[in-house]
Amino acid sequence: MTEIMPGLALQKVDERIMTLNVGPQHPGSGHMRIVVQIDGDYIVACDPDPGYVHRGEEKMAEYRNYITNIPHLERPVIHDSCNVLYPYVLGVEELLGIEVPERAKYIRVIASELNRCIYIMYWLAIYGIFLGHSTMFMWPAGDREFLIDLMEKMTGARVTHAHFIPGGVRNDLPPNFEDVCLRQVNYFEKRIKEYAAVFYDNPILISRTANTGVLSRQDAIRLGTTGSVLRASGVDYDLRVKEPYDVYDELDIHTNVMKEGDAYARSRIPWLDMMESCNIIRQALQKMPKSGSVRTKLKPNPKTKGAATVYKRVESGRGSLGCYIVSDGKVEPYRLKLSVPSFRNLIALPYLLKGEKLGNMPSVYWSLNYWPVEADR
Amino acid sequence: MMSTETASAEVKSEGKPTPAKKPTPAKKPEEKPIELPEFEKGLSDKITEKFGDKVEVAFVKEDRVRINVGSENVHDVAEFIRDEMNFDHVESVSGVDFPQDKEIEVVYHIGSYSDSSLSRQVLVLATRTQREENPIPGKDATKLPTLRDIFYSVEFHEREIFEMFGVFFEGHPDNRRLLLPEDWADLPPLRKDFDTRGR
Numbered sequence: 367m368t369e370i371m372p373g374l375a376l377q378k379v380d381e382r383i384m385t386l387n388v389g390p391q392h393p394g395s396g397h398m399r400i401v402v403q404i405d406g407d408y409i410v411a412c413d414p415d416p417g418y419v420h421r422g423e424e425k426m427a428e429y430r431n432y433i434t435n436i437p438h439l440e441r442p443v444i445h446d447s448c449n450v451l452y453p454y455v456l457g458v459e460e461l462l463g464i465e466v467p468e469r470a471k472y473i474r475v476i477a478s479e480l481n482r483c484i485y486i487m488y489w490l491a492i493y494g495i496f497l498g499h500s501t502m503f504m505w506p507a508g509d510r511e512f513l514i515d516l517m518e519k520m521t522g523a524r525v526t527h528a529h530f531i532p533g534g535v536r537n538d539l540p541p542n543f544e545d546v547c548l549r550q551v552n553y554f555e556k557r558i559k560e561y562a563a564v565f566y567d568n569p570i571l572i573s574r575t576a577n578t579g580v581l582s583r584q585d586a587i588r589l590g591t592t593g594s595v596l597r598a599s600g601v602d603y604d605l606r607v608k609e610p611y612d613v614y615d616e617l618d619i620h621t622n623v624m625k626e627g628d629a630y631a632r633s634r635i636p637w638l639d640m641m642e643s644c645n646i647i648r649q650a651l652q653k654m655p656k657s658g659s660v661r662t663k664l665k666p667n668p669k670t671k672g673a674a675t676v677y678k679r680v681e682s683g684r685g686s687l688g689c690y691i692v693s694d695g696k697v698e699p700y701r702l703k704l705s706v707p708s709f710r711n712l713i714a715l716p717y718l719l720k721g722e723k724l725g726n727m728p729s730v731y732w733s734l735n736y737w738p739v740e741a742d743r
Numbered sequence: 744m745m746s747t748e749t750a751s752a753e754v755k756s757e758g759k760p761t762p763a764k765k766p767t768p769a770k771k772p773e774e775k776p777i778e779l780p781e782f783e784k785g786l787s788d789k790i791t792e793k794f795g796d797k798v799e800v801a802f803v804k805e806d807r808v809r810i811n812v813g814s815e816n817v818h819d820v821a822e823f824i825r826d827e828m829n830f831d832h833v834e835s836v837s838g839v840d841f842p843q844d845k846e847i848e849v850v851y852h853i854g855s856y857s858d859s860s861l862s863r864q865v866l867v868l869a870t871r872t873q874r875e876e877n878p879i880p881g882k883d884a885t886k887l888p889t890l891r892d893i894f895y896s897v898e899f900h901e902r903e904i905f906e907m908f909g910v911f912f913e914g915h916p917d918n919r920r921l922l923l924p925e926d927w928a929d930l931p932p933l934r935k936d937f938d939t940r941g942r
Contacts, residue, residue, distance in 0.1 A: 417922035425933060429940070587856045590832030590896025601856050608862040609806065677807060677852055677865055679834070688852065690837050705835030705852065713899050742922055 383410060388727070390418040398738040400715070400731070404724055412719040414712055420742040427702035431667055432458050435699070437528045442706065442740040444525045446485035448478045449682035450740075451530045453689035454702075456611055457678040458532040461670045461693055464662050470534030471612040472654035476547070477520060477529060478680075479643040479650070483554070484513050484525075485683035486636045489735060493633060494565065496728040497574060502565045509557050512550045519543060532668070534661030544651050555644040558637065566634060575629040579718040579730035582627055589714050592707045593685020594639065594735050598624050598631035605681040617649045629726075632733035636683070667697045684708055684735045708741035779803045786828065786866065793823055801869070809867035817870040818888045821851070825893055829858035830866055833890070836900035838908040840935045846871045847908050847934075849887060851897070872910060880909035880931060881918065889915040907933040 382405050389399040399415040423442060427435050439454055440447035452474070459466060487510035494502025514524050519540055521527040529536050565571055581591070586599035596603055604621040606614045622638040624631040670693040679688035685707030692701040711734045718730050780803065787800045787808045797816045801809040812820050824830045835852040851868040855861035875883045889912035890897050901912045902921040909931040911918065920927070930937045 415921075417920075417924070420922045422932065422939070425937075425939060587831050588895050590834065590894070592834075596856070603856050603862065675809075677835075677867065679865075686834065688835050690835060690850065690852065692839050701837070701839045703835065703837035705837075709899065710834070710896070713896060 382406075386724075390415075397742075400727070402719065402724070402727065407723050407725070409719045409722050409724055409727065412716040414715050416709075416712065416738060416741050418742065419739045423743045424702055424704065427699055429698065431697040432462070432532060432699065433664070433668075435702070436531060437526070439704075440526055440528060442704070442743055443485065443683075443737050445488045446481050446683045447525065447527050448474070448481040448530055449485075449680060449687060450704075451528075452478055452611075452680040452682070453678040453687055454691070454704075455530045455532055456680070457676040457689050457691045460676050460678065461674055461691060462532060462664075462668050464533045464664070466534050466612070466662065467659040468613075469538075469655045469658040470660040472650050473520075473535050473539060473660060474530060474612055475614065475617070475650045476647055476654075477517070477527070477535070479647050480513050480517055480520075481527075482683040483640045483643050484510055484517070486640050487513070489636065489683075489732075489737075490561075490633075493729075493732050496732050497571065499565065499568075499571070502561070505561065505564070509554060512554050512557075516547055516550055519546065531661065531664075533664050534659070536661070538660045544654075548648065548651055551644050551647050555641060558640055561637065566637065571633075572630060574726070575633060575729050575733065576626075577628050578726045579629045579632075579722060579733065580627050581714060581718060583625075585717070586627065586714075589717065591685075591711050591714050593681070593683075593711070594635040595632055595711050595714060595733075596685065597622060598635045599627035600625040605679060605686050609679070611678070611680055613650070613653075616653060617646055619646060629729050629733040632735070633729075636735060639683075669693075669697045670695055673700075679705075682707060684737060684740070685711065704743055706740045706743065707735075708737045709743075711736060712741055780805050782860075783808050783864070786864065789828060790820065790823070793827075794820060801867075806863045807865055807867060809869060811869050811871075814870050814872050814887050817868065818890065818893070821853075821868060821890050821893045824853060824866060824868065828866075829861060830855045831857050831894075832896045833894040833900065834865065836897055836904055838904045838910060838933060840874070840908060840933065841871075842874065842935050844871075845874045847874045847885060847910055849904060849908075849910060851890065851894075853894070875909075878909040878931060878934070880905065881911045883909075885909050886911045886913055888913050891915050907931055909934070 383403050386402050386404055387399060388402060390397055397419040401413040401415060402409050403411040426438055440450045443450050487506040491503045491506040518524050521529040581599050583600045586596050586601060600623060602621055602623050607619050607621055620642055622635050624635060672695045675692050677688060677690045679686050687707055688705035690703040691699050694700040714734060722730060783803050787803050790798055790810055799811040801811050830853045832854060833851050834854050837850045839848040848869055848871045853866040853868060872887050873884045875885055887910055889901060901915055904910050905918055906920050906923045
């Protein structure tokens, strides 16, 4: 008798319990399957099954040199592409011993904060439509365009920028960028503040998200969650403050923390983060050197001096994003590992859904700030 | 980069006389022992004090300490790190394949949320296991004890290592596939002998 592959075998369950496959094509799951077992309307067990968009980024990185790795490594989250590249670029700089010009550091901070807002707006749009609030789909999707236009001015591409390189950024800012950026960001901030009235103070949203999927502080720490999930459970941890990289230590950053740990807190933290990002961008625009070099010239096919390892992490739109590079002195990395926040937060999903109503599944699932493509890499 | 490299060499070869047959002794401006970061040195000392020569301190850099440990002691060391040193979660678990050593390395990056003095620190705990030429994942000698009972957060990470490298974690409650398709019948794909070219 042939052995049944693990994962294909059907579990024998109780008469009352029904197994339900949500996804991987369901609009309420993204590119991911969630196997839930329900008793009536209540979820008794949940088994997330990611991997439908696994593209082997880590394997691909072993065949490309440190520069040609840049465009494909940002693919896991194209909306947050600068932040995905950031730890890789910082790691390669440490491995190769490259100094980054001051102006480039500020440009990177501005780009990564703009990207954070772009990502969160996309996430928020989907959160809105998950909960049947189509205005909250249209508004963020529209307002996001202001920032995408800015990124297009800065990098030449709307979403996949490939702008960060070891040694700085690819190009200097276009003329007059600072003024346009300030104006757009101010308008953007005014605009997202209006979301409170239509979404965050909306009693329907509150009734659907408050006290659902509560993650306590101890469990948030024990499960190793990160980013908005962690901060919504009352842990004050933001890498931009705790382990500042580039010029984040010269900027005044406030960490948004909420104590409730429910789906409402998890959906509110990213929104507060966007306002903080606007603050950071304004500070960075003010402190940025007005002129100067933006990249250190590299030799073609740079390689490290002998074997070395490096682990760098940054705060992305979803949380701490780490990159572990093992180098053996060749032009390609020997091994590259992306430790992505979506994958780390996924472990909280079965934990939070147990005992929850099936109708609350989308609000809890998407409040984890989960991006399936990133988790699968 | 260079400075930290020398610093780590300092730790390992303490007390050894410098060999006289160095090819270029002429230029070496900073021959003095480079000071290791104090706080991080304290962390590594705590572990070496307890475990002695069962552990090897690979490097002590700013915010990063790396400990290499044999597979028979990794469970004890991880327990000590959690209970006595306040590290509370694992950020990342990476496998690295070394075909020339016939070994597969598993690297845990451990951080702390609850202790604010450790919030910058990442403790790197690395261990190695035997590598099989013709792997039968789960049924060969490529095995390690799981750390899931110590750090709950490694659950999905260890599942990923199992399917990508064939390292079976003994004691892990759930060793199913995670990212790969259920009917994957090839080599574990992140091993070095799995070549993507020509496939």
